[in-house]
Amino acid sequence: MPNPAPIRLDADTWLIMRYDKDHPAAVVHRVTDTANETRFLVMAWAADPSKRRMTGIHVTLEEADRSVKWDTGPVDEISRKNVGPPNGRNYRPMKPKPF
Template sequence: MIEPRPIRFDVDTWIVMRNDKVLPKAVIQRVHHRQGDRYLLFRWDIDPQKRQLMNVVDSLEKANDLVLYDPTPTGVTPFAGYPPTTVKSPRARP
């Protein structure tokens, strides 16, 4: 499944959405360091004092990849559609 891209909130902050269409799953905050930028991954909560630091990585992509989907009630990931195919259908016209 292709992960959705984080939503940019400001110049150094991104919101990560997963299962819930309204509530974020995580917040990524960029901090500038003399050895390069670092991305702090926080578990999101409406109350900033309750946000938990989950990881520190060196790229936005790595931080986004660490945010998982919640399991569905059946334990199966939701269907995201069929992948594109290169095989022609027998009904397709030449």
């Protein structure tokens, strides 16, 4: 699945969305470093700004966007429920092989 486009909040701030539709996964701030080059700081989202933590510094917005990972927890939970033979039919536990 392709990443949704970053949402521009102001001239130097973007929100990166993933599974949750009610809050972003990360905030990206464009800054200029001491060498006068543009950098993009990725901050893990938290509603309280004092709890946000920097997770990376990137040269482009695209790199910053790609650095924000998807939370696979909801998908893993669903797949665990659907693993195995349908309705458990023909299930035979494997016998351990002797060494």
